[in-house]
Amino acid sequence: MATIIYIDNEGTERSIEAKNGETVMETAIKNSIPGIDADCGGACACATCHVYVDAAFQDKVGKPEDMEQSMLDFAENVQDNSRLSCQITISDELDGLTVTTPESQH
Amino acid sequence: MDLSDAEKIVIIGGGQAAAQACASLRLFGFEGAITLVADEPALPYQRPPLSKAYMKGDMSEERLYFRPAAWYQDNNIETMLSTRAVSVDRAAQTVFLQDDRALPYDALILSTGSRPRALPLPGADLKNVFALRDLADVEQIRPNMVAGKRLVIVGAGYIGLEAAAVARQLGLDVTVLEMEARVLARVTSPVMSTFFEREHRAQGVNIRTNTRLASLTGNGKVTAAVLSDGTEIAADIVLVGIGILPNEDLASAAGIACANGILADRDARTSDPLVFAAGDCARRPLVHYGRQGRLESVHNAIEQGKLAAAAIMGKPRPNEDCPWFWSDQYDLKLQIAGLSESYDESVVRGDPDTRKFAVFYLRGGKLIAVDAINSAPEFLASKKLIIAGTSLAPEQLKDTSLSMKEIAAAAA
Numbered sequence: 001m002a003t004i005i006y007i008d009n010e011g012t013e014r015s016i017e018a019k020n021g022e023t024v025m026e027t028a029i030k031n032s033i034p035g036i037d038a039d040c041g042g043a044c045a046c047a048t049c050h051v052y053v054d055a056a057f058q059d060k061v062g063k064p065e066d067m068e069q070s071m072l073d074f075a076e077n078v079q080d081n082s083r084l085s086c087q088i089t090i091s092d093e094l095d096g097l098t099v100t101t102p103e104s105q106h
Numbered sequence: 107m108d109l110s111d112a113e114k115i116v117i118i119g120g121g122q123a124a125a126q127a128c129a130s131l132r133l134f135g136f137e138g139a140i141t142l143v144a145d146e147p148a149l150p151y152q153r154p155p156l157s158k159a160y161m162k163g164d165m166s167e168e169r170l171y172f173r174p175a176a177w178y179q180d181n182n183i184e185t186m187l188s189t190r191a192v193s194v195d196r197a198a199q200t201v202f203l204q205d206d207r208a209l210p211y212d213a214l215i216l217s218t219g220s221r222p223r224a225l226p227l228p229g230a231d232l233k234n235v236f237a238l239r240d241l242a243d244v245e246q247i248r249p250n251m252v253a254g255k256r257l258v259i260v261g262a263g264y265i266g267l268e269a270a271a272v273a274r275q276l277g278l279d280v281t282v283l284e285m286e287a288r289v290l291a292r293v294t295s296p297v298m299s300t301f302f303e304r305e306h307r308a309q310g311v312n313i314r315t316n317t318r319l320a321s322l323t324g325n326g327k328v329t330a331a332v333l334s335d336g337t338e339i340a341a342d343i344v345l346v347g348i349g350i351l352p353n354e355d356l357a358s359a360a361g362i363a364c365a366n367g368i369l370a371d372r373d374a375r376t377s378d379p380l381v382f383a384a385g386d387c388a389r390r391p392l393v394h395y396g397r398q399g400r401l402e403s404v405h406n407a408i409e410q411g412k413l414a415a416a417a418i419m420g421k422p423r424p425n426e427d428c429p430w431f432w433s434d435q436y437d438l439k440l441q442i443a444g445l446s447e448s449y450d451e452s453v454v455r456g457d458p459d460t461r462k463f464a465v466f467y468l469r470g471g472k473l474i475a476v477d478a479i480n481s482a483p484e485f486l487a488s489k490k491l492i493i494a495g496t497s498l499a500p501e502q503l504k505d506t507s508l509s510m511k512e513i514a515a516a517a518a
Contacts, residue, residue, distance in 0.1 A: 022169070030174055032129075032181075039408050041152045041172075043298060045432040045441055047486060067439065067482060073485035073511070 002095040006033045009103045024085035035101030042086040047071040048105040049085040054098035061088055072077040077102050107379045109475030112212035115137040116201050118191045120144025120218035123385030125172045127215050127438055134419040140183045147188045156244050157268040158434045160281045194360040196378055213380055213418045214400040218353035220386035227348045236346045240264055251342045253277030258341040259330045260319055262289035264433045266347035271435040272459035274309045281298025281339055283319050297465050298477050301458045352387045367400040371415035374410045380518050384410035393426050394493055395445055405430045419506040428489045441485035442494045446473030473498045
């Protein structure tokens with residue numbers, strides 16, 4: 001188990017107890033977190049689950065792989081700490097992870 | 107026509123469009139009763155993995171579901187599973203169920219989906235002959251997906267080829283039968299067909315194009331596929347993937363206009379202003395192509411679910427995106443943007459031998475679609491260029507020294 005904190009683009013925080021092995025995207029969808037669309041369901045095919053990873057967790061979360069990076073290159077308002085949340089798998093190590101959702105996924 | 111004073115919304119069908127409509131109705135502020143009527147026993151789940159990661163055993167069942175049961179409770183959505191709607195009385199605004207129960211509605215969403223086209227040949231009802239549409243199909247198929255078994259796939263469309271890839275990775279002996287001269291003939295260009303044919307052959311799949319199946323034989327259980335020239339191909343399992351048909355009977359029996367799909371307008375509204383149609387079952391305006399069509403895709407299910415919810419709640423119409431699709435086979439990710447069928451020119455960017463390339467489809471010089479293999483930038487850039495109706499020079503598209511960002515910027 002790990003607590004994941006989602007902050008929407010208006011600054012509202014939602015704290016969720018997430019299961020290890022699920023992704024940050026899946027946890028968001030199952031808990032009706034706004035701001036993550038995840039149209040393709042986690043197949044790394046649509047770039048609609050973009051999040052900004054809190055600086056303190058960037059090393060633990062790691063860098064995107066090639067496919068994800070090239071998807072991110074075409075997302076809106078990409079930053080250095082951008083990731084697709086379907087590609088971040090939750091583990092104990094990510095307890096306390098804070099991610100912020102962008103204004104729009106499309 | 108704004109239905110935002112509606113108190114009762116009934117949704118028939120439990121696929122992706124239905125799940126999206128539920129979520130969007132609540133997101134748009136609908137506070138009344140939502141009843142979801144689904145003939146499958148399962149809550150709405152993702153279908154794409156059924157022929158990919160889930161079939162292979164790389165994904166748990168739990169992860170297929172869009173939302174857990176608690177989400178429906180928390181959102182006050184009544185789910186009536188394993189329940190069939192048998193008729194709609196539009197004058198009385200009531201849906202009747204198989205057990206004669208009546209569900210009154212103020213607005214009705216038909217997301218009845220589609221069904222696999224049945225194989226119209228002798229032996230189609232033998233044991234171990236499967237379609238691939240529902241979780242229940244995969245539960246039957248998976249115990250047979252064992253190394254050394256002989257699998258015959260009828261139809262070289264996306265479902266058939268995805269299943270072939272999974273089966274080869276699990277060590278089955280796989281034959282694919284296709285009537286047309288090439289695989290994926292209905293959905294893509296010869297360049298892509300050649301590429302996929304070569305990939306599957308390299309993986310050990312026996313692909314037989316220009317091949318007509320005559321019958322399936324066996325004693326209770328299928329043992330062979332018999333071709334029109336008399337050739338017999340031994341089979342332990344047969345998978346039939348020859349297309350799907352829209353489930354429109356409920357709508358047409360209720361007098362709602364249908365024509366190979368329930369006719370829906372840009373708001374997903376049918377010929378009855380209180381009734382909406384979303385997903386595989388609907389024939390809708392394809393606004394970027396100036397025609398109507400039926401799309402069998404995740405994008406379409408999501409979009410029409412949202413369109414119906416927005417129309418009911420009197421919200422602005424959500425964006426109508428460029429149609430998009432994907433397919434995973436082996437380590438290949440195919441991403442498709444747009445509809446290529448009316449192209450008059452195709453342009454290959456990159457070298458298919460590198461297994462990273464894209465085929466662009468133009469009509470009158472304007473980009474209308476792309477098939478991108480392991481090439482996300484080509485896919486994502488094209489979605490926007492297609493919607494904008496951008497004209498692109500073939501020599502520029504071919505030039506891999508230019509990035510897609512540069513090509514898009516130059517065209518803007």
